[in-house]
Amino acid sequence: QCNLEGKWKNELGSIMTLSPLDKNGFFTGTYHTTVTANSNLVTKESPLMGNLNVFTADTQQRVFGFLVNWTFSNSVTSFVGQCFVQKDGTERLQTTWLLRGSAATEEDNWSQTSHRVGTNVFTRL
Numbered sequence: 001q002c003n004l005e006g007k008w009k010n011e012l013g014s015i016m017t018l019s020p021l022d023k024n025g026f027f028t029g030t031y032h033t034t035v036t037a038n039s040n041l042v043t044k045e046s047p048l049m050g051n052l053n054v055f056t057a058d059t060q061q062r063v064f065g066f067l068v069n070w071t072f073s074n075s076v077t078s079f080v081g082q083c084f085v086q087k088d089g090t091e092r093l094q095t096t097w098l099l100r101g102s103a104a105t106e107e108d109n110w111s112q113t114s115h116r117v118g119t120n121v122f123t124r125l
Ligand SMILES: CN1C(=O)N(C)[C@H]2CS[C@@H](CCCCC(=O)O)[C@H]21
Pocket: 010, 012, 014, 033, 034, 035, 036, 037, 038, 070, 073, 074, 075, 077, 097, 099, 120
């Protein structure tokens, strides 16, 4: 259980498709969203790459991280999280994310208003 490979959805309607993981826990994938912080037309999928920490043999105690490189805006979002198996066998990815937009100048960097942070749960599609 909690093999990350496959299709996941979140409450915002985003669809995430993750590749098989290699022996080091590396994976790639795509992220499709209909929700965006800017008005750009959102029709393309965005690539992601990430790692599952394989330190522990207990697959339900493993943590992961991945980065989505948005194809329709000048921004990236990093996610960190852990997979949990419910009593009924369904899996949930509890994540925290950080969205980074671009600052015009270094002076603006500290005030970059499009830093957004949040939490988000994914379930299998
Ligand atoms: C759709 N989303 C989603 O499924 N989230 C968990 C949050 C964190 S990434 C953000 C979308 C950012 C799109 C790129 C941009 O607006 O700059 C939002």
